[in-house]
Amino acid sequence: MLEEEQPVENDIQPEPIELEIVYRDENLIAINKPAGMLVHRSWLDKYETVFAMQTLRNQIGQHVFPLHRLDKPTSGILFFALSSEVAAQFSPLFSGREIKKTYHAIVRGWIxxxxxxxxxxxxxxxKIADKKASKEVEAKEAITEYTPLAKVELPYSTGKFPTSRYCLMELKPQTGRKHQLRRHMAHLRHPIVGDTTHGDGKHNRLFKENLDSHRLLLHASGLSFTHPITNENIEIKAGVDETWRRLMAEFGWDIESYQFH
Structure with missing residues (x-):
C-alpha cells in the first residue's frame, strides 16, 4: 500500500487579515467587510479560503453568528451576534423593517x-442549490429609495458617444430581496458599475481598463436601529476602500460631503 502523500509546507504564510470593527457591545459586533470576501464558507464557491465569519472569530477569539447577508462583491457593514441566544433575538429585526440601511453606489448614466x-x-x-425548488415563484414586494448625489462625465467612449456619464447614488432599500439594489438599478437602466450579473459589460471594462477599478461599486455605508436590549438609538457608518477614495478624488467628489468617513 502506498504511503499517503504529505502536504508540502510553505515557508511563506499569508498575512492574517485584520477586519475593521465599526461597532461592538456585549451582544453585537459589526465589521466593515471588504469587497470580495464571503460571509461564510460555501460549497458554491469552494475555492475561496477566506471568510468574514471565520476571520472575525479568529480575530476576537470567540464565536460569532451572522445576522444578515452581504453579497461577496459588496463592501460595508456586516453585523454578527456574539451568542446564539442574541442571534435568535436580533434576527427578526433584520428580516423585518426595523433596521434602516443606507448604501452608496456608482451607476451608469445621470439620474x-x-x-x-x-x-x-x-x-x-x-441552479445547483435550488434545483429542486419550484420554478414558478411569485414576485415579492421590493422597494428602494434612491437619491442622486453627484455626477461626472468622463472622456471615454463605450459606443456612439465620445464621453460616458456616471452618477453617485444613495440607496435605501425598504425590503431585503436578493440582489435587490443591483436588480432595481438595472431595471431603471442605470446599472451599478462593476456588476457582472446585472450590469453593463462595456462600462465595467471602461472602469477596469481606464480607472483600475475591478470591483462592484456598491457599499453598505450606514445602518441604524433601536437596540432591543438597551433601547438606545444606534447609528453606524463604514468608510469606503481605496478604490472608492481614488475614484471619488478623480471625479471631483468630496468624500466628506457624502458622509464617507
Missing part, C-alpha cells in the same frame, strides 16, 4: 431626481 422604486422581484434561484 436627476430622487424617487422611490416599487418594483416586485422574483426570488433568484441558484
Amino acid at each position: 436627476e431626481e430622487s424617487d422611490t422604486l416599487d418594483y416586485p422581484l422574483k426570488e433568484q434561484l441558484d
Whole structure:
C-alpha cells in the first residue's frame, strides 16, 4: 500500500487579515467587510479560503453568528451576534423593517431626481442549490429609495458617444430581496458599475481598463436601529476602500460631503 502523500509546507504564510470593527457591545459586533470576501464558507464557491465569519472569530477569539447577508462583491457593514441566544433575538429585526440601511453606489448614466422604486422581484434561484425548488415563484414586494448625489462625465467612449456619464447614488432599500439594489438599478437602466450579473459589460471594462477599478461599486455605508436590549438609538457608518477614495478624488467628489468617513 502506498504511503499517503504529505502536504508540502510553505515557508511563506499569508498575512492574517485584520477586519475593521465599526461597532461592538456585549451582544453585537459589526465589521466593515471588504469587497470580495464571503460571509461564510460555501460549497458554491469552494475555492475561496477566506471568510468574514471565520476571520472575525479568529480575530476576537470567540464565536460569532451572522445576522444578515452581504453579497461577496459588496463592501460595508456586516453585523454578527456574539451568542446564539442574541442571534435568535436580533434576527427578526433584520428580516423585518426595523433596521434602516443606507448604501452608496456608482451607476451608469445621470439620474436627476430622487424617487422611490416599487418594483416586485422574483426570488433568484441558484441552479445547483435550488434545483429542486419550484420554478414558478411569485414576485415579492421590493422597494428602494434612491437619491442622486453627484455626477461626472468622463472622456471615454463605450459606443456612439465620445464621453460616458456616471452618477453617485444613495440607496435605501425598504425590503431585503436578493440582489435587490443591483436588480432595481438595472431595471431603471442605470446599472451599478462593476456588476457582472446585472450590469453593463462595456462600462465595467471602461472602469477596469481606464480607472483600475475591478470591483462592484456598491457599499453598505450606514445602518441604524433601536437596540432591543438597551433601547438606545444606534447609528453606524463604514468608510469606503481605496478604490472608492481614488475614484471619488478623480471625479471631483468630496468624500466628506457624502458622509464617507
